[in-house]
Amino acid sequence: MMLCFTKFPLSYFRQNDRRRSSCGELPTSSKGSDDPSSGGTTPYSGSYPSSLVGSMDRVTYTWTNMNVYCAQQEQREGFFGWNRRRYFGERKHILKNVNGAAYPGELLALMGSSGAGKTTLLNTLTFRSGKQLDVTGMRAINGEPATAETITALSAYVQQDDLFIGTLTVREHLIFQALVRMDRWIPYEARMKRVEEVISELALTKCQNTLIGIPGRIKGISGGEMKRLSFASEVLTDPPLLLCDEPTSGLDSFMAQNVVQVLKNMALKGKTVICTIHQPSSEVFAMFDKVLLMAEGRVAYLGTSHEACDFFSQLGAPCPSNYNPADFFIQLLAVVPSREETCRQTVDLICDTFENSEAGQKFAQPPLITTKTTFEEEIDIARSPYKAKWSAQFRAVLWRSWLSVKKEPILIKVRMLQTFMVAMLIGIMFFGQELTEDGVMNINGALFLFLTNMTFQNVFAVINVFCSELPIFMREHSNGMYRADVYFLCKTLAEIPIFIAIPVLFTVVTYFMIGLTPEPYKFFNTALIVTLVANVATSFGYLISSISSSVNMALSIGPPVVIPFLLFGGFFLNTGSVPPYFKWLSNLSWFKYGNEALLINQWSDVDYIECEQNTTCPKNGAVVLQTLNFYVDDFYFDILALLGLIVSFRIFAVREVHPSASTSLCLNPTAPPAKTKLEKGAEMSSLRGYGKWAPDVEGVTLTWHDLSVYVPAEKEGGLFRKQSKPHKRLLNSVSGAVKPGTLVALMGSSGAGKSTLMNALAHRNPVGVVVDGDIRVNGRPIGPYMNNLCGYVPQEDLFVRDLTVKEHLTFMAWMRLDRRTSRFERRRHVLDLLSILGLSERADTRIGATGHEKVLSGGEKKRLAFASELLTDPPLLFCDEPTTGLDSFSAQKIVQMMGSMAAQGKTIVCTIHQPSSEMFSLFHELILLVDGRIAFMGTPNNAVTFFESLNYRCPENYNPADFFIHTLSVTPGDEERSRVAVKAICDQYTVSEHARAVDLLVHYERHLAESCEIPSDHHRAPRTKL
Template sequence: MAGYHNNSTFEAGEHDSVCQNSKNRKQTQSTCIPKWQQVTLSWHNITVTTSKRTICRTRKVACSKTILKNVSGNVRPGRLVAIMGASGAGKTSLINVLTFRNIRSLAVSGDIKINDRVVNRDQMNDVSAYLQQEDVFLGTMTVREHLLFKASLQMNMDSRTRERKVDQVMMELGLSKCADSIIDRPYSNQRISGGERKRLSFASELLMNPPLMFCDEPTSGLDSFMASSVIQCLKMLVHKGHTVLCTIHQPSSEVFALFDEIYLLAEGNCVFTGYTMYALDFFKSQGYPCPINYNPADHFILTLAMIPGQEQACRKKIKRLCWEFENKQMKEKYENGSCTSSSLLNQQELLPRYQAPCLKQFRYLIWRSWITNLRNPNLFIIKLIQAVLFAVILGLFYLKTDNNYTQDDVMNINGCIFFAIVSLSLDSIFPILNVFPSEVPIFVREYGSKLYRVDIYYLSKIIVEIPIHVINPAIFMSILYWMSGLVYDNVEFWTAIGIAVLVANAAAGFGYVISAGAPSITAALALAPLLLMPLMMNGGFFLNNRTVPVYFLWLKYSSWFMYSNELMILNQWANVDQIGCNGNSTCLSNGNLVIESLGYRKDNVPLDWICLASLTIAFRLLSFIILFIKAKITT
């Protein structure tokens, strides 16, 4: 970092010797960066603005806000550098710009360089790792399984070598004791600690041993001891030749002392950059000495904070500090600290976008999804029990032990059929609503890290859940069919099973659409009933098929309730020749009359099957498109 310098500080060449001296120590060599791979990050004249539209009476006025104002800096190998500043100073915005993430709505100008060469997003991703503030994992995986999954998709090596690499990284970061612990077991208090989660985040990125690391608030949510241990991990990486830049809000004195250099931001301006020991001298020279036994980090933040009611004076003070830092020539040219070698960048440009081939991505995503489902009792055992209980309860309401039908039986069986379709649909939709909202943060982060493609991720989720959407409806219909007195015939029985499976899968596809599009599980649960009600109304039970209003015909033809209800009614009544009549009431004396009274036609059977299958596919394609767009927008 340009600014004040201390020649006695641990230099990059010494880090290289550390790696050389550790060749015989497996627990340390796995994360060493040799000198020829080390990188210097620099940024030049970075300005970031955002615009928001406000309404002023009858016209819209565009108001732009400058977040970062022409800031520059660099980070060299063997340096642990902290970006500090009060809330709203621009810390997260700067690290987002440097990593090319979450900047779609911003106007960014300036250059970002690695080893004195301007880089783009892909090149930056190839040589760096980004540890975000939130630690997100699939809770059903163990620590070892999570790391093996990432290693399998990022490393082109045999399984034994990958396992050794994972073991080395876990040992290095103190994760060996919890290697086989589940990260966050569903419906249980069994989970790893906050410090272990943070170290697991480090381990996930260190598998590829990136020479450059960005960390956004790595101590957030941790107590002082765990915060210190996390920064000690970063310090260890720095001593092995990594280039590390992190944001930190207000570290303790002990944590602050671990940083080599600081980069102070205030109101989007760079107020100071240089070694931590000289920051105190600079502020003292400007009339802001740090009190004895006072945390320097707190002193800097308080000095640069915007005090309510004194904003103008605070801005004037910040402007003066920036001017003093600039004009007393306490900064150097940032280009002087950059490396001349660009061999690493040239090598990284040749890497493919995805580290693993498609089949390998698919294999390990299937493996992870399968483990997740097996360890989530709500997906298998509970849903199976639920299907059996629903079928038995519904069967008891419509219990009939023969095929001698009366007029009352017609109404009962038609009601039973439609209620079965509704039950199958709800049982398929609502468990799926949580699938994507709960995994989208993980998916977006892993997709942004080039672990896999969107289509392969989506396909793995769909395939793993197919058994649930086949076994459960088959069991449900098998129980209900014989209890409710539907036609005793093998052909009709297996046809009903097939219809039930298609209903469950069409409904599941609809659930995927809502799940992929909703921003949260709360929104998905609120949206699902609103969208389901019109589709159910067009199912042919509440409203006669021939009397659907013209303006709702599009809903009728996109409702799987209509196609499945027609198929089930035709399957039940098409071959029933006699139905008993009650006195002088209107009598539907055979199955054909029942079919006609509902507005259904026998020659619709092939079309109903095709439409039901088409909806199953169309809903899944639509949910994939939504997920794909969301991935592109958020990464």
């Protein structure tokens, strides 16, 4: 079976290729690719034919008078929403008369501060607005009104959230995407060639055979590599219209520039590209053909990047020389906390000026479309968004589903072990039953336990697993990759071996221990019935998951719905005593059909049952069945009824899952990091706010020496076939030290080891990762107590979506602040943080969740995540990409806040991508990582000098952060030379005076701690408690 699943694509697509050859070649444009006016040739037309040959290769997308409204959110007062009130006033106006156009051959960037409306506009253009939003206005493709089906067929959408099947490798994921998303006429070899091109273009060669990973379970690729993979999935098909939501978030400046360069190259070939972006560097900003600046839901400017400076200069706000225009525009249009009214007046003035300008008036009217529109020629594509045929979708999804199943052998083994243990328990409880009066009751009870165990075991197993995959399915299905029925059918076939093996194992263990009828065909009948009931429960689990909005809701709905079916199963209530108005419920109960079939199979051929004297008991099996109102002739009907329920529940599950639903209905319930607690001597002062230490606390010096992190050698290959896999070293003998009052930036290209190093220092390593080396705080080993001393801001934002911002911080204050902190001080801390982070106006707004009513923007959620850790004022703070998803203004405010905390004696370590020049200058220390080694550690100024000594001179008016990342990055197409140069830099640092200074500090701290006696309570307090 496995061989069939892994080899089908080649033979299948070769067969398709032969059919394609018999039909002749697809028509192509006569113009060459170098002709900018060409409408028929794609950037990769030499590799494979486009499915959209002709006019639809060039798309002009226009939108006029776009308005988006949202009902006023629920307002709640009191802790945990007690005394909550609900207000429904005027609708909130999110987008206000937004006009614009994106033309073929242009790269359009949507920019603005957090909450300006960029993502809302992009979702509106892709017809992905939530159900709670009302959208008005006109969207048109080449002058014709656009529909959701048209946009899906002609476009690709790179979303901000990265959703993947974590058990696949990067290459396997891209192969699957190529099989289901490329046009059905493209031969298999051309698809694989395109996969190789994308892997090389986006620098995924190094990790192409690495598992994508599952947070907290499977160590996979880095956050930057995952973002590049998300982008690679969409550019595979070379669509005529590409829309990207923050495609560079989580990438270093070098890879961000490479990604935007790919977008630019696609635009140069005649594609229409629209993207939102935060914090672009000067080079990236210069690549954009047009920029659309948004503020407070309005358009502040739409035009070329060069003319933008002239427009703002005419308003009396010229961009300073040697200043990144993108940062300047965002800061100018941002609403600064404590100056909201003034900022809004400025924003209104700029927006009104542009709206009344000649350019603004032009976009307010639908432009004259010069591209010929031939929607009739593309009617098949517009009506069917699926590029692959049903059979091709089936084979590709089946291949991926099988890979996903076989690559989680531990999960399969755990379920097998669970089944075996429960079966042994039931077998021991009912061991050796005889055909007596008591034996009849015990056997009937044991058989009913067969049904209940299979039901609950499979229903909840499906809910937990399927809800983690449902967001991925919803996104891919909405993107027109495959049909819903294909997904459910393939998932069923891939999981059939598991859902057959588990019931059979259960039956084998219990059947003979209990002493059921020994005839072989009776045993096989029992195994068949138990297997059917298990699969009915599985189908019912799919249905419950499909109609639920979250894992918690599915787990809450499941038991109350199952219980009525259980009661009408014929064990608790005789089937002949079911009230007429509940007959329909009894007829839907798989417990009834399974129980009846099992008992018929057990008792139909029993001619004698031993009874005690002077007692009334059934004399034979027929009497037992007659007492229960079960009839032998219904045996085959029961089997058919179970089969019918399997199919029916899955059909209803397919009907419940539709493209308009959320793309993230069930979020993977990843456990949040452990809550931090400050040591007794590191309390927050109850009289002051942030940055004030208790007088008996000193700063924290963090050191690490000869630190290596690797994934040990293991066996892989599935459940039955194993092969050796060598260990992978993630960090290679790195040493470093961070002193109190220091703000340290961990930088490097994607996959360099930044997050790995910080997780090792914070003792938050994933399962299966081995850390070897010495980590100390103030010279003393810290171990797992690090969680009690540090705060940790993770890259992912995990919240309870039903709470408001203020309620969340209030809860965190009650759980994490010292018990002696008064109620007044807790409330004051919360209000201060809301003000500092610019969340005061959103204090009573629900946080929301991806795929539901999105009430907080990505930047606002990131600020809330930061506020959660700042509440406790920890002496040591780790931040994993704290500025990702923030505009340059908000990001700079975050870094300034971290600098202020460091000035009060805190030790702060953070990873960061794409810092602006101003932001980079705020860091006191810099650690540059590449391929798991340290390329430099010291002050930013010393870094410039160090690289100059190696003949790598940073140009004037160039961001040093971008220069370092570029210098230490592996250039696609020139990997070998780049790796040699990078290795030489790391070797030079190892023997430099900077490395020797770090080693001296590490050994000094260790020697000082070992040579001193235990200090008193007021001296070096953290050491005494570690």
